[in-house]
Amino acid sequence: MIQLMSVNFDDDIPNWRTQLETIDYNVLVVVREGKVRYEINGEEIIAEKEDVLFIPRSTRRSGGNWNGVPHQKYTILFTMDPHESTGIPFLDEGRCLKFNLAHIQYAYRSCERLFEEMRGGKSYRAMICQGIMQELMGMLARELEKTELPPSKRNYADTIKSYLLEHYREPIEIDKLAKLIHRSPNYATALFKEVYGHSPIRYMHQLRVLEACSLLLHSDMTIAHIAHYLGYYDTSYFYRMFKKYTGLSPSDYVQQGDRSDVSKLFT
DSSP, rough: EEEEEEEEEEESTTTOEEEEEEEEEEEEEEEEEEEEEETTTTTTEETTTTEEEEOTTTTTEEEEEETTTEEEEEEEEEEEOOTTSOHHHHHHTTTOOEETTTHHHHHHHHHHHHHHHSSSSSSTTHHHHHEEEEEEEEHHHHHHOOOOOOHHHHHHHHHHHHHHHTTTSSOOHHHHHHHHHHOOOOHHHHHHHHHHSSSSHHHHHHHHHHHOOOOOHHHHOOOOHHHHHHOOOOOHHHHHHHHHHHOOHHHHHHHHGGOOGGGGGGG
């Protein structure tokens, strides 16, 4: 059984480092911004934004900012009963792993919830944290079960994703995305879905709605203005898309405020 020890959020700490030692606990690192350098059993490992790193018990490790530049990351420290199987291969095998997670926003939200719960004194905290941790580990294990993608496919998908991150407010044409990687529209769509679990158009809507959530809570823009700003020139269509991805109307979302959970946008 997994026993949580602590959950930390390192938020751009100028001189962050850990000494070289053999740890008697497991560490899960989820990098949010920047890069972090580890020495793990004599090998240098650089983890960067959207990377997940598992460091098992009995590993000799040290860590520090990469090139002296601060970073942001969640770090979860936990132990397990060595005589019991968790059913999660990478935990039971006790091997160090670094991988890129497709549903990274969901992982960020899970880590954030763990961090908040561990710091609070609310009732049933231990039970809630255990549930969040088990769900997070199950998601990571599911990701690792997927067939390893050739680097070329990952690069193609990343090219499309980078374009969408920069141009999501603009009209998106699959033909244009396909030209970015010199492949057919059908191939581009299928490839993106294979790597990230959803189509490029769905990802565009997710980015737009996520931005809308922020603008609704933290700007003076009207709903109609937000819709137009994000590329929805029909406000009623924006309403439908917003409710489809959040389960709430824009007005209801504003009423709930920061209590609304938008992590579902990236699941």
